[in-house]
Structures are given as structure tokens and as C-alpha cells.
Amino acid sequence: MGNQGPFDMVIQEEEITRYQRAVSRLIGKLDRRLIPFLALLEIARFGFQVAIGHALLTTFKSDLNLTIEENNWTTSAFFIAYLIFAIPSSLILRLLGTTRYLSLSLISWGAITIGMAFVTNARQVIILRFFLGMVIAGYFPGIITYFSLWYPKREQIMRIAIFCTATFASGALVGILAYASSKMNGIANLKSWQWLFLLPGLPVIPIGIMTYLALGSIPETVQWLDNSEKQFLTNLLRQDSGMANSERASDSLLSWRQVWYVFVDWRMYLYATIIIGDLGGIKCLMTSLPSIMKGLHYSIEEAHLMTIIPYLISCFTILLGGYSSSRRNEHAYHHAFFLCLGILGCILMITLEERGKLVMYVSVCIACCGTFSALSILWSWLTNNVGGNTKRTVAVGMMSGIGQIGAIIQPQVFGGEVKPVSRRDHTIASGFLVGALIMTLILRYCLIMENRRRQYLSDDDYNREAAIEEPCDWHPDNRYVL
Numbered sequence: 001m002g003n004q005g006p007f008d009m010v011i012q013e014e015e016i017t018r019y020q021r022a023v024s025r026l027i028g029k030l031d032r033r034l035i036p037f038l039a040l041l042e043i044a045r046f047g048f049q050v051a052i053g054h055a056l057l058t059t060f061k062s063d064l065n066l067t068i069e070e071n072n073w074t075t076s077a078f079f080i081a082y083l084i085f086a087i088p089s090s091l092i093l094r095l096l097g098t099t100r101y102l103s104l105s106l107i108s109w110g111a112i113t114i115g116m117a118f119v120t121n122a123r124q125v126i127i128l129r130f131f132l133g134m135v136i137a138g139y140f141p142g143i144i145t146y147f148s149l150w151y152p153k154r155e156q157i158m159r160i161a162i163f164c165t166a167t168f169a170s171g172a173l174v175g176i177l178a179y180a181s182s183k184m185n186g187i188a189n190l191k192s193w194q195w196l197f198l199l200p201g202l203p204v205i206p207i208g209i210m211t212y213l214a215l216g217s218i219p220e221t222v223q224w225l226d227n228s229e230k231q232f233l234t235n236l237l238r239q240d241s242g243m244a245n246s247e248r249a250s251d252s253l254l255s256w257r258q259v260w261y262v263f264v265d266w267r268m269y270l271y272a273t274i275i276i277g278d279l280g281g282i283k284c285l286m287t288s289l290p291s292i293m294k295g296l297h298y299s300i301e302e303a304h305l306m307t308i309i310p311y312l313i314s315c316f317t318i319l320l321g322g323y324s325s326s327r328r329n330e331h332a333y334h335h336a337f338f339l340c341l342g343i344l345g346c347i348l349m350i351t352l353e354e355r356g357k358l359v360m361y362v363s364v365c366i367a368c369c370g371t372f373s374a375l376s377i378l379w380s381w382l383t384n385n386v387g388g389n390t391k392r393t394v395a396v397g398m399m400s401g402i403g404q405i406g407a408i409i410q411p412q413v414f415g416g417e418v419k420p421v422s423r424r425d426h427t428i429a430s431g432f433l434v435g436a437l438i439m440t441l442i443l444r445y446c447l448i449m450e451n452r453r454r455q456y457l458s459d460d461d462y463n464r465e466a467a468i469e470e471p472c473d474w475h476p477d478n479r480y481v482l
Contacts, residue, residue, distance in 0.1 A: 026233060030150055033224060035159065037215060038143060039166035041102070043173060044204050060193040070122040077126045079283075079404040081133030086401025089138025090394045094254040098146050099217045101138060106208030108135040113201030117194040141396040148383050148392055149218050150233075152240040153481070154329055157380040161322020164376035165315045179305050257470050258391035265474075268395055270443040271382055272402045274335075277436025278378055279403035281342060281371045284429035285364075292364060306361070310368040317369040318376050331381035332444035332482050338377065339437040341370025346430035350423045371433065385447070385480045388472035447480040454479070 061071055093101040112132045119125045143163065147156045181195035190198070216222035219233045262268055289310065293303035317338075325334045345367025352359045382399060386392045454476045457465070465476045473480070 022232065023236065026229060026236075027151070027155055029225075029229070030233075031159070034150065034215075035162055037211075038146070038163060041106070041207065041211065042143065042163055042166040043170040044106070044200070044207055063191060063193070064119065064121055064125065066122050066125075070126070074122070074125045074129050077129040078133040081130045082137045083401045083404045085134045085137040086141070086397045086404075087394060089134075090141050090397030091254065091259070093138045093142045093397075094390055094393055097217050098142050098149070099212060099215050102142055102215065103208050103212035105135055105139045105142075106211055107205050109139075110201055110204030110208060113197055113204065117190070117197040117201070137401065138397060141393060141400050144379055144383060144396045145389070145393040149389070150237075152236060153384045154326055156383060157326040157329075157331075157377075158322045160380045160383070161318050161325075161376045164322075164372070164379070165318045168311045168314050168318065168372050176305075176308065255388070255390040255470060258388045258472060259394050261388070261391050261470075261472060261474075262394045262398055265395075267385070267443070267446070268398065270439060270446065271378075271395075271399055273439045274378060274436045274443065275399045275403040276405050277432045277434075277439065278339075278371070278375050280405070280432035281346075281429050281436070282375060284425070284432065285368055285371055288425070289364070289368075310365045311372075313365050314368045314372040317373045321373045322376055322380075325377050325380070330482060331377055331384070332440055335374050335377045335381065336437055336440050338370045338374035339433050339440065342367050342374065343370070343430050343433045343437070345370055346426045346433065349426045350430075353423060367429075374436070381481070386473055387475070387478060388470060391472050444482055447482055451479050 060066075066074070089101075096104075109132055112128055112135065116125070116128055116132075119128060144160065147159050147163075151159055177199045178196055181192045181199060183192075184190070184195045185192040187195070216224075219225060219230050219237075222230075225233065289307050293306040321334055321338060325331055328334075345363055345365070348363035349360065349367060352363055379396070382396065383392060386395045457476055462476050465471070465474065468474060471478075
């Protein structure tokens with residue numbers, strides 16, 4: 001290297017530039033093929049979850065003669081099933097492969113969502129909500145881990161941010177659908193709440209069929225990449241993951257050893273406590289947002305429409321946070337910043353409740369921007385730090401399932417009545433976020449200490465840890481991103 005002349009250095013710089021351009025072209029091709037379709041899937045999935053909050057503003061409860069307790073359990077039943085079946089669904093996902101599992105999940109939940117439009121009593125609602133949680137439990141973990149099969153770690157951050165933008169953009173879309181459904185009351189002898197379930201449910205079944213036909217499983221199996229691009233992408237992903245992904249690349253290979261690793265890795269439980277706080281705060285805001293708008297003395301139609309703006313503004317902050325995190329390859333402080341923003345919004349809602357509609361509405365927007373934006377950064381932080389395809393899939397499933405604990409508690413705390421959400425409720429939501437903030441800083445410190453420990457391993461300790469079969473992210477050469 002010391003004897004290289006200026007000409008040699010120019011040649012090296014040109015080779016690096018060509019390599020970077022080749023990577024950019026390939027990533028751009030992946031984006032154009034995968035991102036729009038995956039965003040469409042997420043909009044279809046998330047819309048139904050938000051729809052139940054809008055249904056509370058209609059005659060849904062009175063038509064079915066739901067008591068407050070029954071109504072609360074219609075919400076909790078979904079998340080209880082999600083919690084129970086999150087890990088089993090992740091295992092089934094690995095056995096079937098991502099494409100087949102997503103297709104079956106979409107078709108099943110489309111049928112169940114349509115069935116929700118024709119329920120006649122509380123028992124039917126609770127049963128269908130439970131089944132919906134069961135069939136959808138592995139969907140989100142499948143999508144998140146799907147990104148890791150196609151993108152290098154740093155590229156995943158922005159793509160997950162875009163995906164989460166689709167998540168909350170669907171919240172705005174459902175606000176529009178809810179407004180439209182309120183105008184469709186009586187059409188085809190159906191009530192507005194029935195249309196509210198039919199409108200997001202009907203497109204899902206054909207989308208599920210399209211998923212099976214159009215979505216590729218892994219780079220080696222698709223037709224829209226030529227052989228040189230497939231090899232280049234495979235080498236790029238292998239180089240990016242290092243020893244963290246030492247098993248054969250496969251979309252349907254299940255390693256029981258890696259399943260076991262998830263449950264004995266103490267870092268997973270730190271991530272779990274963080275995601276309970278993140279999702280707890282998110283569910284509090286999402287489910288109660290229509291009721292908050294109604295509590296600001298908007299009409300039912302206006303309340304549906306007024307939920308749109310917080311979701312749209314949040315989409316912008318999610319992308320901004322994902323871009324910054326990707327550029328700096330940093331997660332913990334970005335996550336902590338958005339949690340602080342969410343906490344600030346909750347504090348403003350608590351202290352400025354009597355200051356009028358505008359002040360309260362701005363406070364709600366601040367809370368949504370911070371809380372929603374934190375989640376996408378947390379998911380990319382998790383997938384960047386968990387090696388092994390099976391371990392990553394099961395870990396995301398475990399986190400997604402455990403995160404529903406807050407959602408299970410939320411309706412029992414907030415209640416099912418359409419009423420202004422109280423200071424006590426905002427305090428509970430902020431409590432979820434404060435807990436997540438504290439655990440984020442603890443996890444960051446623990447990862448720093450583990451990286452430092454691996455850096456100064458003795459030769460004997462290094463050889464012992466490197467000899468572990470399927471080491472995943474435990475390999476001593478691996479370093480956790482912060």
C-alpha cells in the first residue's frame with residue numbers, strides 16, 4: 001500500500017465508485033419491485049385495526065347491544081390471540097416460506113373482516129376478532145424479516161421506515177373510509193359500521209392471491225433479477241451479515257437451535273420491555289384517537305376526518321427519522337428522541353386540556369409524531385442486531401406478540417365508551433413511553449459493554465465462542481449496532 005502511486009489510487013477510487021453505483025442500481029431495482037407492493041399489503045392489514053376505533057362512533061354498539069365490558073373485550077380478544085399465536089405463527093412462516101404464509105394470511109383475514117360486517121351479537125364479534133388476531137399474528141413479523149432477506153442492514157432502516165409510513169398512512173385512509181361509510185348508511189340495507197368493515201375487507205382476498213403470484217421469496221428464486229444480479233445481491237448480503245448469518249440462505253429452513261437461542265438471549269427481553277412501552281403508547285393513541293376528536297366537540301363525521309392529519313404528519317416524521325438513522329447508522333438515540341417527543345405530546349394533552357380545540361389538537365399531533373416514529377426505528381434496530389434467519393423471524397414474532405400486552409390492557413383501562421379521554425388516560429399512555437425510554441438507554445449501555453467485551457477477548461475465549469454451532473449474532477466477530 002505504501003508503494004502505490006497516484007495512478008493506482010485513482011484506479012482504486014474508480015473501482016469503489018463503480019461498485020457503489022452498482023449497489024445503488026441494484027437497491028433501486030429492489031425498491032421499485034418490492035416497496036410499493038409491501039406498502040399496499042400493510043395498508044390493507046392495518047386499516048382494519050384502526051377501523052374498530054371508528055366503529056365506536058357509529059351505531060355499532062347499540063345495534064349489537066354491547067355492554068361496556070363486552071365492547072372492551074372485542075378489542076382485547078384480537079390482541080390476546082395475537083400474543084398467543086405470535087411465536088407459533090413465526091415457526092409456521094419459516095416452514096411455509098414468506099410468500100405462501102402471507103398469501104394465506106391475507107385471504108383468511110379478508111374473509112374474517114367481511115364476516116365482521118354481518119355479526120349480530122357480542123359473542124360473534126369476540127370470536128371473529130380472536131380468529132383475526134390468530135391469522136394475522138405472523139404477518140407483521142414476516143414482512144419485517146422479509147426485508148432482511150433482500151436488503152443490507154443499513155438499507156433496511158429506511159425501508160422499514162417507509163413500510164411503517166404505510167402503516168400509519170392507512171390510519172388516514174381509514175379516516176376517509178369512515179367518513180365515506182357514514183354517508184353510505186342504508187345503501188344495500190347495510191348500516192354505516194357494516195360498510196366500515198366491508199370497504200377495507202373486500203380488497204384483501206384478491207390482494208392475497210396477487211401476493212402468491214407476484215411476491216418473490218428469496219433473491220435466488222425470482223425471475224426479475226438476472227443471474228449476475230442474483231449473485232451480486234447474494235454476495236452483498238453475505239458480506240454485510242458476516243458470521244451472523246452462517247446458515248444456508250433459505251426462506252423456509254427452520255433451525256430449532258436458533259429458536260432456542262431466542263429464549264435464552266437476555267437482549268431479547270430488553271427489546272421486549274421496550275416494545276411493550278412503544279406499542280402500549282401507540283395502541284392508546286390509535287384506538288382512542290376518534291374518541292379524542294369527538295371529545296373536542298366535533299361531529300361524528302368531523303371526528304372521522306380530523307384523525308387524518310395526525311397520521312399524515314406522523315408519516316413525514318417517520319421518514320425523516322428513518323433517513324437520519326440510516327445516514328448515521330444509529331438507533332438508540334433516535335428512538336429515545338422520538339419517545340421524548342411522544343412524552344411531551346402526552347404531557348401537553350394532560351396540562352393544556354382546557355386551552356381549546358387547537359391547542360389540544362396540536363398536542364395530539366405531537367404525541368402521534370413521536371410515538372409512531374419511534375416504532376420503525378425500534379424494528380430496524382432489532383433486525384439489524386439479531387443474526388440468523390430463523391432467530392430473526394422468531395425474535396420479531398416474539399417481540400410483536402409480547403408488545404400486544406399493552407394493547408390488551410388498553411381497552412380495559414381506557415374503556416369502550418365514546419367519551420373525552422381523561423388526564424388519567426394520557427398519564428397511562430405517557431407511562432408506557434417513559435418505561436420504553438428508560439429501557440432503551442439501558443439496552444444501549446448493555447450493547448456497548450458487550451461490544452467492548454468481544455473486542456478484548458483472549459484467544460481461548462475467542463476460539464470457544466467462535467466454535468458455537470450456528471452462532472448467529474453471538475459470534476465474537478459480530479458487533480451490535482447502537
